[in-house]
Every structure is written in structure tokens, then in C-alpha cells.
Amino acid sequence: MFLLSQKPSIADHYLAELRDVNGQKDRMRFRRNMERVGELLAYELSKTLTFKTEKVQTPLGQASSRSLLQPVVLATILRAGLPFHQGFLSIFDRADNAFIGAYRGHHINAEEEFTVEMDYITSPDLTGKILILIDPMLATGRSMEKVYHALLRFGIPSQTHIASVIASPEGVDYLQKRIPHCRLWLGAIDQKLNEQYYIVPGLGDAGDLAYGEK
């Protein structure tokens, strides 16, 4: 697991702005900060990927350079994932993209807590590719797990990464138990979930803050 907030950096500043209830009134800044955390996590993640060496012709000679060995697919859960996705896409600018419409639905019983409704999914072939699953809020982890398994019908990726801006300890635990082969890339891990399964202190409802209340 990689945790961006483990070492002090400018990322802390972006996270603070995302959380700040007054700053959140500026939706454009909120979305841009989501993007910026995405850019930083994408860069950190890129350090773990495999590169092939190539020669590039410059006007003055040949330079040795590196390019990604395997294609990347960025898979994002709507809505809240969109600006975070854009940050990843700025870094992995040649990636193909998958989109999933998923949201937390009604409560069904005390154990299952709520259903995750999924009504749209589109993806390129994932076979042998690097899959990066992107959703800024990792609360219970149920949306992420459901979407990961649904995506496998498009092929088995060579490796899967999961990226979130803020996670709960419960969500991290859930994913580490259910899909332990997926590597986690997180901005911060907060204290807990509340009774409505929102992350505390978290930042509130990321989808509403980026795009308005449903």
C-alpha cells in the first residue's frame, strides 16, 4: 500500500483544501484538487511499472529513453471519480479508459448495509493490461470490489491498482481481505465510518461537491 500523506508534501495542502468546508464552496477548485491528487498518485504509481528502453532521435543525435512496456487502462466509477480520473489521464495520457456507473443504493438489512447499484459499464479489453481502478472515496469498499469483479468479464489484467483520495480503515481492510492482489494507492486513511457509511472526518459527499446535489 502507498500512502501519499505518510510524508509531508504539497499533497497535504491539496487534501486540506478538499476537506475544508469553506473551501468546498469553490467547486472548480475542488475538482482541480481532485485532479492534482490524481496526478501525484499516478506519478508515484508509475515508479513501480516496467519500462522498455528505446532510442529517440533528437535533432542532434540519439537519446536513450524509456517507455511503458504494458498498456494502461484507467477505470473510473461515476460520478465522483471523474476529476480524479482526469488527473490520472494527464499522467498516463495514452491510456484507454473504462467507465462504470455505480452508486450506493437503498439499505437492505443490518448485515449487508446497502446495495451497490451498477447500471452502466464499458471497458476496452483488459487482458494482460495494467488496470487502475479510480474512485476518490473508499468507504466500505463494496463499490470498488463489485466493480473490480464486474470488469473481469473484459479480460484478466496483468496487475490491478486501486486509487482513492481518502479511505476508511474498514474499506482498506475489506479490500485487503477480498482482493489482496490489488495494490492500494491512497491519499489518506481517516478515522472511521459513521452510521451512514461516510468517512469521518473525510470530506463529505465527493460527487455532490464536484457536481452538485443529486
Ligand SMILES: O=P(O)(O)OC[C@H]1O[C@H](OP(=O)(O)OP(=O)(O)O)[C@H](O)[C@@H]1O
Ligand atoms: O466504498 P463504498 O462504501 O462503496 O462507497 C464509496 C462510493 O460512494 C461514493 O459514490 P456515491 O454513491 O456517492 O455516488 P456519486 O459518485 O454519484 O456521488 C464514492 O464515490 C464511491 O463510489
Ligand SMILES: O=c1cc[nH]c(=O)[nH]1
Ligand atoms: O465519505 C464518503 C463515503 C462515500 N462517498 C462519499 O462521497 N463520501
Ligand SMILES: [Mg+2]
Ligand atoms: Mg456521492
